[in-house]
Amino acid sequence: MTIPSFVIGIAGGTGAGKTTVAREVADSVGEAVTRVPIDNYYHDLSHLEMDEREDVNYDHPDAFEWDLLMEHLDALLIGQSIEMPQYDFTLHNRKDETVHVEPSDVIVVEGIFALYDDAVTDRCDLKVYVETDADVRILRRIRRDVIERDRDLEGVIDQYLGTVKPMHEQFVAPTKKHADIIIPEGANQTAVNLLTEKVEVERSGVAQGLASEWERKPVEVADADGDRTTVTPSADEDGED
Numbered sequence: 020m021t022i023p024s025f026v027i028g029i030a031g032g033t034g035a036g037k038t039t040v041a042r043e044v045a046d047s048v049g050e051a052v053t054r055v056p057i058d059n060y061y062h063d064l065s066h067l068e069m070d071e072r073e074d075v076n077y078d079h080p081d082a083f084e085w086d087l088l089m090e091h092l093d094a095l096l097i098g099q100s101i102e103m104p105q106y107d108f109t110l111h112n113r114k115d116e117t118v119h120v121e122p123s124d125v126i127v128v129e130g131i132f133a134l135y136d137d138a139v140t141d142r143c144d145l146k147v148y149v150e151t152d153a154d155v156r157i158l159r160r161i162r163r164d165v166i167e168r169d170r171d172l173e174g175v176i177d178q179y180l181g182t183v184k185p186m187h188e189q190f191v192a193p194t195k196k197h198a199d200i201i202i203p204e205g206a207n208q209t210a211v212n213l214l215t216e217k218v219e220v221e222r223s224g225v226a227q228g229l230a231s232e233w234e235r236k237p238v239e240v241a242d243a244d245g246d247r248t249t250v251t252p253s254a255d256e257d258g259e260d
């Protein structure tokens with residue numbers, strides 16, 4: 020890969036279709052795309068019992084380990100691989116295993132809070148908000164949570180009314196104003212095709228070391244002692260794809 024990478028942030032409410040859009044673009048473009056689902060950066064809650072974990076507000080920004088997400092994003096941006104945590108939605112907890120992720124030309128950061136934190140949006144070259152009506156999103160979520168995440172209908176409804184909806188209105192929906200483009204309905208094929216074309220163009224620019232449409236942003240990195248320094252990515256640092 021060549022640095023800097025082209026970074027896309029994909030935000031939107033639960034069930035909007037963020038993961039589907041990110042996955043379809045990544046599948047079309049291939050290995051050049053690395054997906055960074057922010058869900059993988061929910062705090063490790065191993066110290067809590069299952070019934071305590073069921074009561075956590077997973078739709079508040081404090082539910083995430085932002086420092087680790089930024090550390091990993093910055094590592095990818097300077098061409099280093101990471102050990103990405105994995106999340107188990109049925110257990111409301113991080114899995115024991117991690118996945119080794121190599122840096123790549125295009126990085127897609129995806130999640131309800133992808134456009135929430137300035138540190139993340141500052142690193143995004145393209146900011147996308149997937150907007151789908153709330154009634155469609157809750158219907159999609161009921162189907163997904165009951166079938167794939169081992170939840171019962173009453174629990175999904177209680178969680179939606181108790182935390183998901185109010186947090187969406189307070190924290191997620193306002194991030195739409197940070198978006199460069201808004202995609203309606205989720206995996207809408209025209210939008211996915213356009214996004215894929217954009218990624219292909221930027222990807223070939225990155226591969227040729229032509230960071231023409233976006234600036235080379237300085238990235239803060241920590242050394243072995245934890246001291247932080249600022250590095251500005253250069254296309255010359257890594258001569259090979």
Ligand SMILES: Nc1ncnc2c1ncn2[C@@H]1O[C@H](COP(=O)(O)OP(=O)(O)O)[C@@H](O)[C@H]1O
Pocket residue numbers: 031032033034035036037038039040159163204205206207
């Ligand atoms: N445009 C669309 N039309 C119909 N169903 C869609 C569309 N986009 C996504 N979905 C479906 O909606 C559900 C939620 O999508 P997902 O990508 O998991 O949402 P999110 O990541 O935003 O929570 C999935 O079952 C997915 O297949």
Ligand SMILES: O=c1ccn([C@@H]2O[C@H](COP(=O)(O)O)[C@@H](O)[C@H]2O)c(=O)[nH]1
Pocket residue numbers: 032033034037038058061077078107108110111112130131183
């Ligand atoms: O342990 C958990 C962690 C998260 N959630 C819910 O997940 C969604 C975010 O994921 P999407 O793929 O964007 O839907 C969020 O609304 C949390 O409520 C959970 O239920 N349990």
